[in-house]
Amino acid sequence: MKVFWLIIFVWNIITFAIMGIDKYKATHEKWRIKERTLFLLSFLLGGIGVFCGMYIFHHKTKHISFKVLVPLAVFTNILSLYFLHKILSINHF
Template sequence: MIWQYLLLVMAAWNVIVLILYGIDKWKAKHDRWRISEAALLGSAFCLGGAGALFGMTVFHHKTKKWKFRILVPLSVVLQAAVVYGILPR
């Protein structure tokens, strides 16, 4: 039962991370104070990898930076391992 709650929390967090990437892209276009790369990558590695990858794809944001092209997909793999680990067998 707790694994269902954890999956729901992870899904909500991924939506928040997606929104963070969208906000940062908007700020980049409007020459505003930006969200740091460390915060964006950190949010991806704190179980928000899918939201980060989706945000990169939808908003075409940070797609040319090698750190993001390598680390965000890696965070998705790690997140998938965590999900696999918490699912009941």
């Protein structure tokens, strides 16, 4: 169970870093990460990292789609993690 939470933690650090990388690329006029990729990362249990990255790096905070979908992703991530935790606790994996 501890490994599971460690994986989730590391994944969110990675999604946080990806937001920082995209912000760097935006300010240096380099090739960017697609918005749909950022949304996909958010909904694949990386919502907390993307959300924190949005506000720490001040990146994509003016986009209405990010203001709505990333918090929605965080909410669905929390629900998913809650149910996964319950399932894993019951089966003692």
